[in-house]
Amino acid sequence: MTSAAELIAVLPYARRYARALTGTQAEGDAIVAKVLGALPEDLPPKLALYAGITRETENAEHPGPVRTEPLGRHLLLLTTLEELSLADAALVTGLDEDVAAARLSQARDAVRAAAATDVLIIEDEPVIAMDLRMLVTGCGHRVVGIAASEAEAIRVAQEAKPGLVLADINLGRGGNGIVAVRNILANSQVPVIFVTAYPEQLLTAEGVEPAFVMRKPFDPVTLAIFTYQAITAGRVPLP
Known part of the structure; x- marks a missing residue:
């Protein structure tokens, strides 16, 4: 069972991930608070928090002209912002590693083609x-x-x-x-x-x-x- 100390140690990273997905501190922190009571037990604390946040946001509508395969944005943020390996990101998203690699590649291509500002x-x-x-x-x-x-x-x-x-x-x-x-x-x-x-x-x-x-x-x-x-x-x- 995950201890309170272990969760406290990884909370800043979970909050950063949730906030980047939602765009606001309030929405991100609300999602983190929601998933804390139902974390996957088969993952380390940090990955379990990421997995819970991913589950809560994977079907959310994402604004903007660029569309990615399901969980593509999550994989981008997990491997860049949170610096996870592809293998760990696949665990978090529940995808086969080969599928995760393909969706990550597609998402990167979509970002490169995004409108400039x-x-x-x-x-x-x-x-x-x-x-x-x-x-x-x-x-x-x-x-x-x-x-x-x-x-x-x-x-x-x-x-x-x-x-x-x-x-x-x-x-x-x-x-x-x-x-x-x-x-x-x-x-x-x-x-x-x-x-x-x-x-x-x-x-x-x-x-x-x-x-x-x-x-x-x-x-x-x-x-x-x-x-x-x-x-x-x-x-x-x-x-």
Whole structure:
């Protein structure tokens, strides 16, 4: 039987997964709370939580122009966001590993073909900002501005009206990325992805948290999946 301590240790990751699927902190956390009382007993705690969340969301309507095979989105997030092996992701989704591999491949192709959007990058490190620009452009999106401070981010967002914001948390002397995003969202309903080397620090269950948190460093496929999920979820991560 899974102990309370084991569940507490893996809850932040389960909440991140559920939130990425639903697009909001409230909906994601509600699903996690629902599945806690009926976890599969034949899986380790972390995989059991993922499996319960998958079961609760596999038939949910997913907005956006790109359609994937059943459980394709789940496999994308499990293998990129949650960094599971294909074998573990197959266990979580209840699919044969070969079937899971085929659906994952189809889902990746669908994401690569997704419609592009205008992206604002909030990042104070010039080298990282340029790397992000290259990756975002490589995913088919257009970078409409790079901001190194809270004030600059707010100004660029007002002028360029991006379709997605990609924000670092710590802007050094330029302030805080979360504060910048809160100010941007006061005047627009744009999806946001937060980028940090320490995502666990944003998943503490204390107060409002972002819906999309991407770990540094990351690769082009991971970024493509995150941008697609954030755009098509169509919801705002912070009030």
